[in-house]
Amino acid sequence: MGFTDSARGSSTAGQTVAEVTEGAVLSRIFPRLPASDAALVGPGDDSAVMAAPDARFVVTTDMMVHGPDFRRAWSTPWHLGWKAAATNLSDVAAMGARPTGLVVALAVPDSTPVDELEEFADGLKAACEALAPGCGVVGGDLSVSGTFTIAVTAFGDLEGRAPVLRTGARTGDVVAVSGQLGRASxxxxxxxxxxxxxxxxxxxxxxxxxxxxxxxxxxxxxTPTPPIADGPRGARAGATAMMDISDGLALDASRMARASGVTLALESLLLGDDVDAALHGGEDHGLLACFPPGAELPGGFTRIGMVSEAGGADVTCDGAPVAARGWDPYTAWDGAAG
Amino acid sequence: MGFTDSARGSSTAGQTVAEVTEGAVLSRIFPRLPASDAALVGPGDDSAVMAAPDARFVVTTDMMVHGPDFRRAWSTPWHLGWKAAATNLSDVAAMGARPTGLVVALAVPDSTPVDELEEFADGLKAACEALAPGCGVVGGDLSVSGTFTIAVTAFGDLEGRAPVLRTGARTGDVVAVSGQLGRASxxxxxxxxxxxxxxxxxxxxxxxxxxxxxxxxxxxxxTPTPPIADGPRGARAGATAMMDISDGLALDASRMARASGVTLALESLLLGDDVDAALHGGEDHGLLACFPPGAELPGGFTRIGMVSEAGGADVTCDGAPVAARGWDPYTAWDGAAG
Incomplete structure (x- = not known):
């Protein structure tokens, strides 16, 4: 793990990462990182040690690459820190878990001002504090690369509950979402x-x-604000299946439908003003969940349809098949300009 | 987490990642990945769920970037998979923990043949099987990037023991290493x-x-072969401090000395034929540990000196101060050619 050095320089204002030692960079980033309530040993050793009170932990990882995933002209380092944390926290919440910690590997061009790494750390901290209080950064690594690249791994605590998988949707369940559809796209x-x-x-x-x-x-x-707290809320309310909506509702719903062996039958009147954007826009980072018939929907969940027996289509809208078309990271947004 | 799709194509022989869907790539990689004995929920959902039998887990992350960290002309994808696993397993072992799982985020140019991703997976598997049986890949993410980039996060189980930190070395302890010094450089x-x-x-x-x-x-x-099993062995034998030697013995020993508030007094006769390489060569991925006076050194550990009271130098060799010079990832090996 690379977040392990002490300061070897102190006056680094205005300098780039090429002009200072790794230790000097880390001494500026460290104090800005959010602390984790679950860290038994935090950054600074070969590994961190995290508490896992119920003898399990959930873990997810996601990489953001300059070009396919963001443009520096549009996203400040603060935005990138926020989004890298938020999207990973959402994958933890989608299991019904409470996020407890992150490790962050960051590779930046050597022309990057150290100030920007501080802003990135501030964005990580702001997202953790706003979306998942108590969750913090427990370790990381810092590299140089021609391509600005962020890899976050996030952990969470199931608090004694079973994880909510994609496989549990059953005929008759209510289909619901938390978060807003189509706005990010x-x-x-x-x-x-x-x-x-x-x-x-x-x-x-x-x-x-x-x-x-x-x-x-x-x-x-x-700077998406996924409804992190609705993950554990959904689990406590008896969600039978749950997942993060990151590649568009239609594509992600088709994944849940296939994993569960059912059809998700959606109703256009429940999908807002722009049904096409709601179905096929990517990066919503809301939660898609199914609940038993009659369950009271918790938190920000609202009904968008129901689960029916597996038919010809994985997903329908007003009875018509919906193509599993959405966000394909391999084709949708390539090239590094800007 | 990106390792979540099912196959949408089957005949992908000879194709590049730009020519096939993410799902088709994953359907070829998945079966080749090593399984984890500790995975309660493996790849395929938003997050994995791991067992943490003693209600804690250790976690470390490390990124390998084309240029600063490897050259494609020298390293095959299999080598890269092996090394990415091995170096992270070593950071887990250095806490005295048994490695249990990895998540792997990979970003590759879109001209990369899918075959190479299979070879990368095979390298991950070979390293886990050889170095840490039972440890496997429980999740990941796959992206396109102009810069081949690998980010691995590794987890481990302390099996009820206290983690072995860098801070515990005490005057009179024996200083020992497991693994060979100076060969990687x-x-x-x-x-x-x-x-x-x-x-x-x-x-x-x-x-x-x-x-x-x-x-x-x-x-x-x-393709380093860090002595992973010696991490838990060292902990069981009562190691007072332990760390991975990744940036050169002199630099890493100085970190342990400062963390513990002691001097590490090394003896040149115990450092092999090339003392300079042993002290200042990077990427050995051996283990540096301190043991109480009179302790029987376990596994592959051999004595290289003793711990003395903090003096003028963090590290000495035959009584003379040793400069904390070693591997600096920011300056030592930059540029992406080859």
Whole structure:
């Protein structure tokens, strides 16, 4: 683990990572990282030691790469720290677990100002404090790379409950979501259409104008606020299946349907004003869950349909098959410009 | 977590990751990954669920970036899989823990043949089976990037023991290492001097010649075999402090000395034939540990000195101060050519 050095320099204002030692960088990042209530041994040794009170832990990992996953012209380091934490916390919550800790591996170009790494740490901290209080960063690694790359691994505590898998949806269950559908993809479309210069290259000042005009939509894309607490709430309320909606409701619902051997029958009237965006927009980071018939839906969950017997389609909307089309990270957003 | 899709294509022989869906790639990688004995829920959901029998777990993360950390001309995908697993397993073992699982985030250029991802998975599996039987891959993520990047997070079980930190070395303790010192840096020096073409660019066929002539030294660099089982053995034998030697004995020993508030007094006669390489060569991935006076050294540990009261130097060799010079990832090996 690379977050293990002490300071070898102190005055690093305005410097890039190429100009200072790893130890000097870490001495500036460390104090800004959020602490974890579950850390028995925090950063600074070969490994961290985490409490796992019920003798299990959940773990997920996700990588964000400059180009396919974000543009530096649109996302500040603070935004990147927030989003890297938020998306991983959502995968923990989707098991019904309470997030307890993160480890963060970061690779940046050697021209990156150390100030930006501090802002990145601040974004991690703000997301943990806002979305999952008590969760913090317990370790990490820092590298140089031509491609700004963030890899976060997140842990959580099931608090004695069974994990809520994708396989448990049963005929007759209520299908519900927590979080807003289609907004993140709407924000991304705005950035692609109006946050670029004449040549189509992402542009920071134009992106700022877009953000001022459509703060909610752009925030949904750049700094999502997944309903983390609704993961454990859903589990306590008896959710039979649950998952993070990251690749679009239609694609993710089809995964749950196949895993459970059922059809998810959605109702367009329950999907908001823009049904196509709700079904096929990516990166919502809401929660899709099924609950037994008659269950009271907890927290921010609202009904969007019901589970029916497996038929020809994995997912239907008003009875018609819905294509499992959504966000494909391999084709949807490539190239590193901006 | 990205290892969550089912197959959407089956005939992918000879294709690149740009030519097939993420699901098709994963359907080829999945069966090759090593299974974890501790996985309660393995890959395929939002998160994995791991057993943590003593209500704690250790966790470490490390990123390997093309250029600073490896050259594709020298390392096959199999080598990269092996080394990514081995180096993280070593950080788990250095706490005295038994490795139980890994999550692996991988970002590759879209021109990468899917075959290479299979080889990478095979390398992960071979390393887990050889170094830490029962440890396996429980999740991951797959991305495209201009820079081949590997981020592994590893977990371990303390089996009821206290973690062995860097802070516990006490005056009078025996200083010992397990694993061979200086060989990995010797192998790297050979690759830099003889594994390159006339322009100094890493060259695969020349690297193969070097490997045939010096298999042990090149293997120490490209496919290290850290003494993983000696981590728990050291803990059971009462090690007072322990850490992975990844940045060179002198630098890592100085970290332990400062963390513990002592001096580590080494003896050159116990450091092998090439004392400078033993002290300052990087990437050995052996274990440095201290044991109480009179303790029988377990496994492959051999004595290299003793702990004395904190003096002017953190580390001495035959009584003379040793500079904390070693492997600095920010300056030692940069540039992506080859």
């Amino acid at each position: 709407h924000g991304l479309a705005l950035l692609f259409s109006e946050g670029v210069d004449e040549a189509g290259v992402p542009d920071a000042s134009r992106a700022n104008s877009v953000r001022e005009q459509h703060p909610d939509l752009v925030s949904a894309q750049l | 010797h192998g790297l020096a050979l690759l830099f001097s003889e594994g390159v073409d006339e322009a100094g660019v890493p060259d695969a066929s020349r690297a193969n010649s070097v490997r045939e002539q010096h298999p042990d030294l090149v293997s120490a660099q490209l």
